[in-house]
Amino acid sequence: MEVNEVFEKVKTLFEEELGIDSEKINMDAKLEEDLEIDSLGIVEVVMAFEDEFEIEIDDEELTDVGTVGQAVNLLHSKL
Amino acid sequence: MTKQRVVVTGLGTINPLGNNVIDTWNNLTSGVSGIDHITLFDASDLPVTFAGEVKNFDANEYMGKQNARKLDRSGHLSIFAAEEAIQDAGFDLSKPLGEDFGIVFGTGIGGIGATEDAVRVYDERGSTRISPLAITQLMPNSSTGQVAIKYGIQGPSLTITTACAASANAIGEAKRMIEQNIVDKVLVGGTESGTTSMTIGAFAQIKALSKQNDEPQKACKPFDKNRDGFVMAEGSTVLILESESSAKDRDAKIYGYISGYGSSTDAYHITAPSEGGVGALRAMEQAISNADISKEKIDYINAHGTSTPANDLNETLAIKSLMNDYAYEVNISSTKSMTGHLLGGGGAFEAMASLLSMKNSLIPPTINLNDSDEDCDLNYTANHSIEKNIDHAMSNSFGFGGHNAVLIFSKQ
Numbered sequence: 001m002e003v004n005e006v007f008e009k010v011k012t013l014f015e016e017e018l019g020i021d022s023e024k025i026n027m028d029a030k031l032e033e034d035l036e037i038d039s040l041g042i043v044e045v046v047m048a049f050e051d052e053f054e055i056e057i058d059d060e061e062l063t064d065v066g067t068v069g070q071a072v073n074l075l076h077s078k079l
Numbered sequence: 080m081t082k083q084r085v086v087v088t089g090l091g092t093i094n095p096l097g098n099n100v101i102d103t104w105n106n107l108t109s110g111v112s113g114i115d116h117i118t119l120f121d122a123s124d125l126p127v128t129f130a131g132e133v134k135n136f137d138a139n140e141y142m143g144k145q146n147a148r149k150l151d152r153s154g155h156l157s158i159f160a161a162e163e164a165i166q167d168a169g170f171d172l173s174k175p176l177g178e179d180f181g182i183v184f185g186t187g188i189g190g191i192g193a194t195e196d197a198v199r200v201y202d203e204r205g206s207t208r209i210s211p212l213a214i215t216q217l218m219p220n221s222s223t224g225q226v227a228i229k230y231g232i233q234g235p236s237l238t239i240t241t242a243c244a245a246s247a248n249a250i251g252e253a254k255r256m257i258e259q260n261i262v263d264k265v266l267v268g269g270t271e272s273g274t275t276s277m278t279i280g281a282f283a284q285i286k287a288l289s290k291q292n293d294e295p296q297k298a299c300k301p302f303d304k305n306r307d308g309f310v311m312a313e314g315s316t317v318l319i320l321e322s323e324s325s326a327k328d329r330d331a332k333i334y335g336y337i338s339g340y341g342s343s344t345d346a347y348h349i350t351a352p353s354e355g356g357v358g359a360l361r362a363m364e365q366a367i368s369n370a371d372i373s374k375e376k377i378d379y380i381n382a383h384g385t386s387t388p389a390n391d392l393n394e395t396l397a398i399k400s401l402m403n404d405y406a407y408e409v410n411i412s413s414t415k416s417m418t419g420h421l422l423g424g425g426g427a428f429e430a431m432a433s434l435l436s437m438k439n440s441l442i443p444p445t446i447n448l449n450d451s452d453e454d455c456d457l458n459y460t461a462n463h464s465i466e467k468n469i470d471h472a473m474s475n476s477f478g479f480g481g482h483n484a485v486l487i488f489s490k491q
Contacts, residue, residue, distance in 0.1 A: 018144075018145060018148070019139070019143065019144025019145035019146075019147070019148055020145055021145075036145065040149075040211045040212055040215065041211075043211035044210065044211055044212065047207075047208065047210075047211075051208075
């Protein structure tokens, strides 16, 4: 799967599952500040990623994930 | 320091009769039933297929999907009702209410719908798929915390869970906070949204619910000979309580005074009322004593009046023990005949109904009261509202657990 395909899936998931305004979602968007995903929301996001991409994500892998782009790259590396 | 008198300066509500105070009051005094077939989920497998649901409310539309999905339906209703009450009391919604404001909410079963959903997910997909939002949706203090966050309430907070007496206790405890000068304004709410499959099923198992599935609007008939149980309902009602001096300083509109509060426990049975309603009687006596009036000054009693055989009989007996001959004169009504039983939200709703009755000199009826029960032979204001000057009104709320809370409202 290409990076842009992963991004599109992530965008759809954020929009449909979490109710986030699609206009705000781009590779540079910060999860906390721009998309208002708090610490509980991050857990939800990870669960949604795991279901959508049929992968498992460890907590340690999330340490450097602060933007949509970093999340997309993490997912891409695991596919 | 002198004891403060407590007034109500704002009201807000969302319930089976309306999504604001005015619509609710108009329906209440016109004898309209808010009860109907269940639409929120498929209830066809349940022994009871009707309830008092909130209508025409879409939480996603109201607060946006990203916010709405963080809350149980009980939280949505609380935030909605609080908005109306805060505005009604003349506060600016764009500014935090701050440290001078306390918050007390009453609920019977909190986010029970979220609990049911989380258990289903756990059973089907295991613990790692339970929503991280489950705990904050289901905890009984969820509405208290979410309303405080939304409107910036930073004073003391409490959540009271005395079943169907919860929000009457909430009002009473908030009254004490103001009287004791702990804080001079308190947002008090009562919320419930237990019209869910497991909860209705469970209440049906204890034979508490009416099973008149064919005629939902006629099922709730407090004090009628053919009453067969209560009707589950959902909703939220919020009142702004304030010290008289605070309200007068800012020229606020005053609905009335909260002049009396009584609270007692049956210590008898977990669901059945104590024989002769002696526990309820003690709470009524305390409230009247606290209001410092004579019993004959009470012009209207908003009864607990659930439509269960046991409640309505024992409440009637308690009122007779309290008032003797005057019991046959005083106007009593059960607004639950129209709303259904709002459980932990009932006390706040019925406080609102009592205050509006007093303000408008109009007593809402007990609807569906057609066949009189020889043991329930008081003046229940059957089927039609009546005009009457009310100087003092009393509202009864009794809960599973044997909790009794009684409030008295006064015009002056």
